Amino acid sequence: MFQLLNTILIGITAGAIYSLMAISIVLVWRSTRVINFAQAGMALLSTYFGYEAMVHFNSFWIALPVAMVGGAGIAALIELVFMRLLVKRSSTGPMAAVAPIIATLGLLGLIKGIISSIWGGADVRLVGPVTNVGYSIGDKTLAFSPLKLLTLCTVVALMLLLTVLFQKSNIGLSLRASAYSPEIARLSGVKVDFVRTLGWSLAGAAGAVAGMFQTVNGNGAFSPESIEFALLLISGFIAAVIGGLESLVGAVVGGLVLGLVISFVLMYISSSLFFIAPFVILLIILFVRPQGILGVKAARRA
Amino acid sequence: MTLTVTELTIHHGAICAISDVSFTVPKGQLTAVIGANGAGKTTLLRTLSGLNKSTHGTATWNEHNLLHSKPETIVRHGVSHVSEGKAVIPELSVVENLELGAIWRKNKKEAAESKASVIDIFPRLGERLNQRADTLSGGERQMLAIGRAIMSKPQLLLLDEPSLGLAPLIVEQIFQTIRDLTTSMGLTVVLVEQNAMGALKIADQGVVLNLGKVAVAGTAQSLIADPQVRAAYLGY
Amino acid sequence: MHKFKSSHHLGFFIIFGFILFLTGNRVDELRVYQGASIAVYVVAISSIILLTGYSGQVSLGHGALLAIGAYSAAVARNNFHAPVVLTFVIAVLAAALGGALLGAAAARLSGPYLAGTTLALAIGLPSLANQFPIFGGEQGVFFDVGFPPPSLGEGFTQYKWFFWIAGLAALISIWLVANILRSRYGRNWRAGRSNETAAALAGISVSRSKILAFTISAGVAGLAGALLSMTIGTVSPSAFPLALSFSLLTGAVLSGVSTLSGVMIGAVTLVAIPEIADAVATRIGVSERFTTNLPGLMVSTLLILTVLFVPNGPVEQHRTRQARKAAKEKN
Ligand SMILES: Nc1ncnc2c1ncn2[C@@H]1O[C@H](COP(=O)(O)OP(=O)(O)OP(=O)(O)O)[C@@H](O)[C@H]1O
Numbered sequence: 110m111f112q113l114l115n116t117i118l119i120g121i122t123a124g125a126i127y128s129l130m131a132i133s134i135v136l137v138w139r140s141t142r143v144i145n146f147a148q149a150g151m152a153l154l155s156t157y158f159g160y161e162a163m164v165h166f167n168s169f170w171i172a173l174p175v176a177m178v179g180g181a182g183i184a185a186l187i188e189l190v191f192m193r194l195l196v197k198r199s200s201t202g203p204m205a206a207v208a209p210i211i212a213t214l215g216l217l218g219l220i221k222g223i224i225s226s227i228w229g230g231a232d233v234r235l236v237g238p239v240t241n242v243g244y245s246i247g248d249k250t251l252a253f254s255p256l257k258l259l260t261l262c263t264v265v266a267l268m269l270l271l272t273v274l275f276q277k278s279n280i281g282l283s284l285r286a287s288a289y290s291p292e293i294a295r296l297s298g299v300k301v302d303f304v305r306t307l308g309w310s311l312a313g314a315a316g317a318v319a320g321m322f323q324t325v326n327g328n329g330a331f332s333p334e335s336i337e338f339a340l341l342l343i344s345g346f347i348a349a350v351i352g353g354l355e356s357l358v359g360a361v362v363g364g365l366v367l368g369l370v371i372s373f374v375l376m377y378i379s380s381s382l383f384f385i386a387p388f389v390i391l392l393i394i395l396f397v398r399p400q401g402i403l404g405v406k407a408a409r410r411a
Numbered sequence: 412m413t414l415t416v417t418e419l420t421i422h423h424g425a426i427c428a429i430s431d432v433s434f435t436v437p438k439g440q441l442t443a444v445i446g447a448n449g450a451g452k453t454t455l456l457r458t459l460s461g462l463n464k465s466t467h468g469t470a471t472w473n474e475h476n477l478l479h480s481k482p483e484t485i486v487r488h489g490v491s492h493v494s495e496g497k498a499v500i501p502e503l504s505v506v507e508n509l510e511l512g513a514i515w516r517k518n519k520k521e522a523a524e525s526k527a528s529v530i531d532i533f534p535r536l537g538e539r540l541n542q543r544a545d546t547l548s549g550g551e552r553q554m555l556a557i558g559r560a561i562m563s564k565p566q567l568l569l570l571d572e573p574s575l576g577l578a579p580l581i582v583e584q585i586f587q588t589i590r591d592l593t594t595s596m597g598l599t600v601v602l603v604e605q606n607a608m609g610a611l612k613i614a615d616q617g618v619v620l621n622l623g624k625v626a627v628a629g630t631a632q633s634l635i636a637d638p639q640v641r642a643a644y645l646g647y
Numbered sequence: 648m649h650k651f652k653s654s655h656h657l658g659f660f661i662i663f664g665f666i667l668f669l670t671g672n673r674v675d676e677l678r679v680y681q682g683a684s685i686a687v688y689v690v691a692i693s694s695i696i697l698l699t700g701y702s703g704q705v706s707l708g709h710g711a712l713l714a715i716g717a718y719s720a721a722v723a724r725n726n727f728h729a730p731v732v733l734t735f736v737i738a739v740l741a742a743a744l745g746g747a748l749l750g751a752a753a754a755r756l757s758g759p760y761l762a763g764t765t766l767a768l769a770i771g772l773p774s775l776a777n778q779f780p781i782f783g784g785e786q787g788v789f790f791d792v793g794f795p796p797p798s799l800g801e802g803f804t805q806y807k808w809f810f811w812i813a814g815l816a817a818l819i820s821i822w823l824v825a826n827i828l829r830s831r832y833g834r835n836w837r838a839g840r841s842n843e844t845a846a847a848l849a850g851i852s853v854s855r856s857k858i859l860a861f862t863i864s865a866g867v868a869g870l871a872g873a874l875l876s877m878t879i880g881t882v883s884p885s886a887f888p889l890a891l892s893f894s895l896l897t898g899a900v901l902s903g904v905s906t907l908s909g910v911m912i913g914a915v916t917l918v919a920i921p922e923i924a925d926a927v928a929t930r931i932g933v934s935e936r937f938t939t940n941l942p943g944l945m946v947s948t949l950l951i952l953t954v955l956f957v958p959n960g961p962v963e964q965h966r967t968r969q970a971r972k973a974a975k976e977k978n
């Protein structure tokens with residue numbers, strides 16, 4: 110019973126971080142129709158920015174916004190110089206569907222290489238603002254700590270904020286209109302190019318938060334070669350696909366499903382199935398619903 | 412305050428879609444542009460709203476050069492374009508489609524007034540504000556597309572085949588609404604149409620395009636009376 | 648489109664093999680080893696070209712299919728004492744079976760969904776080795792094809808033997824893939840790639856054709872996996888990291904994903920890059936940190952530049968330019 114509770118709590122916290130990563134992938138998909146495989150690399154780079162800030166100011170609450178701003182800046186830069194060129198150069202021909210996927214993979218390699226060249230592949234160690242020692246019930250210690258509570262609250266707050274931004278604000282309306290129909294958006298006065306850059310920046314900032322919390326919640330180590338990074342890379346993506354790529358709520362549902370499944374497999378089946386579990390759950394879900402849990406069929410056009 | 416087009420030439424790659432076209436649209440008047448399939452009507456409108464590039468000529472509205480400007484700039488100069496084929500965003504709700512039209516306007520109170528007046532003109536939209544646009548019927552979508560354009564507070568309205576694929580009764584209603592808008596809001600309208608007779612009936616001026624060139628231009632009555640135009644475009 | 652008849656192809660390959668034979672005796676061991684690696688990459692890259700370039704399906708997880716081939720070859724050799732040739736056949740069959748299963752799933756998925764599924768497989772599958780003792784966990788298992796036959800003489804080293812096996816395998820698989828691509832199946836794939844609906848209307852069963860592409864591609868990948876572990880001597884999860892899948896994809900893009908004839912470009916580049924990087928680093932004398940990362944940086948930069956500036960590969964680019972020139976001269 111106690112173990113069950115612990116498994117659920119671990120799963121939810123891990124899932125919350127995957128959700129954030131998934132959210133950033135969905136944001137990019139919605140603003141430019143590109144799956145950004147470099148998203149986790151950008152999150153990692155932002156985490157290194159946060160790490161530098163931590164070294165200088167010794168405060169998580171300064172490091173976090175620094176990482177977010179850094180992440181947003183990097184993302185904007187990539188969209189401005191790289192994605193625009195990509196769209197212009199290879200939007201036709203047999204490679205049109207494949208080119209963006211491959212290009213963002215190249216970007217991932219580039220970012221990893223740059224990080225390793227600057228920081229030498231050293232693990233980033235970050236200490237959270239609150240303790241990661243679990244709450245205790247009687248004489249037992251829960252796998253849920255103030256830090257995990259903070260992680261969860263941050264994710265929920267960010268998701269709510271982004272959902273409100275998307276559904277209720279003019280910026281959100283511009284983002285959605287540009288994604289669905291750039292031409293009508295432009296005729297309505299939306300500066301579509303700017304809006305796309307904005308979408309990438311939001312994604313970059315969300316990814317930075319994921320990276321920062323992944324680092325403080327894990328055993329504190331994060332590097333291009335770490336398991337944490339590989340996990341963030343695939344689980345953010347898988348969570349987004351499970352959720353159907355289109356909706357922020359879907360991304361969160363996908364992240365939580367994934368977090369829980371991995372946690373249960375680890376606890377009750379075998380730790381060596383840790384990495385294959387996401388694949389299996391993804392296959393099952395896509396077999397039942399090829400467009401993801403909350404994905405919708407294409408709209409009736411014309 | 413007129414729309415002046417002079418010696419406009421537009422290419423799609425090697426194809427010349429519009430060649431040496433000149434005409435003026437006086438303020439507050441409704442000008443119908445008619446012509447067969449592929450005459451270049453859509454190309455002309457898309458160029459005026461900044462979606463296509465031109466090769467030669469000028470087009471000015473209120474001293475604003477319409478060529479070499481971006482669509483998002485042109486709409487800020489009071490030019491709204493309802494593009495061909497029920498230009499709504501199906502994934503958004505009706506009210507979001509409307510609000511999209513006013514998204515660039517700073518004065519939110521005026522935008523709200525525009526919304527009220529659009530709902531006044533098209534009550535059917537008012538009943539369906541929170542539905543997704545892809546649940547609307549063809550006629551309702553066309554109303555929504557025009558409504559979205561009005562939300563941008565236009566002085567010049569460019570309409571591309573609003574009658575496309577609609578039943579005769581609905582077409583008549585839409586044409587009547589367009590006429591009323593022109594008069595009541597003091598709009599200047601360029602109406603591109605296949606339905607030549609319907610368009611000329613409500614228009615003040617008419618321009619007939621043939622293979623990218625102006626074949627005839629004049630008042631709507633004179634075109635309706637012109638035997639050649641009657642034979643070629645009006646079918647009697 | 649293809650100028651050569653298949654018999655010409657065969658003749659071409661025999662001559663090519665003869666040249667390899669002659670040079671193999673005259674260069675040092677490192678070059679021989681690199682030659683073997685190039686051959687392995689040729690096999691792996693042609694498998695990706697078949698899948699991505701011709702049938703339009705993206706696989707980010709080819710490393711997993713290589714792993715299936717490698718492990719089944721090793722198990723056949725170690726636990727069932729299969730002869731060397733048979734181990735390679737088993738590698739092909741096992742990977743093809745895996746590919747058929749994956750292909751059945753893939754046929755239902757479009758672009759990004761398929762990319763993600765294969766990515767998840769690439770990360771997940773190698774770790775399965777820890778689950779079953781027969782695969783030897785993190786350390787992995789040996790895969791030993793034995794010494795070269797004594798009849799080949801004293802000077803015939805182990806590396807030369809690897810080179811010979813891999814080279815022969817590469818020639819066979821290129822020849823096979825080239826012929827499959829030119830067959831009815833290859834045409835169907837290309838038809839399905841450019842327009843699924845039209846292909847379906849023309850009577851092509853698009854999903855069956857896609858599954859077939861996946862199966863064949865996986866079989867070739869399995870062969871590449873067995874060859875790869877032959878040159879390393881062991882099979883372990885760490886031999887099939889995500890980085891392997893990515894560099895194979897890079898090799899395919901550099902070769903020009905939609906043209907098989909460029910396959911050598913990608914393979915040679917992948918093998919040459921570490922060495923070039925090393926030379927560059929010693930020349931300009933940068934920090935050690937940068938030196939170790941230079942190959943990775945170069946691969947990624949090349950990948951990005953290729954996608955941006957020659958998206959269809961150098962061979963296709965060259966062809967298009969030739970065709971344009973020819974058209975101009977005609978006028
Ligand atoms: N994007 C394009 N690329 C190439 N050619 C084009 C393009 N758009 C239009 N054309 C060509 O330009 C010419 C004019 O087309 P346009 O769409 O302007 O005609 P239209 O008068 O609107 O016809 P319809 O009444 O059928 O809508 C046609 O010959 C068409 O084939």
Ligand SMILES: [Mg+2]
Nearest residue numbers: 452453454495
């Ligand atoms: Mg038209």
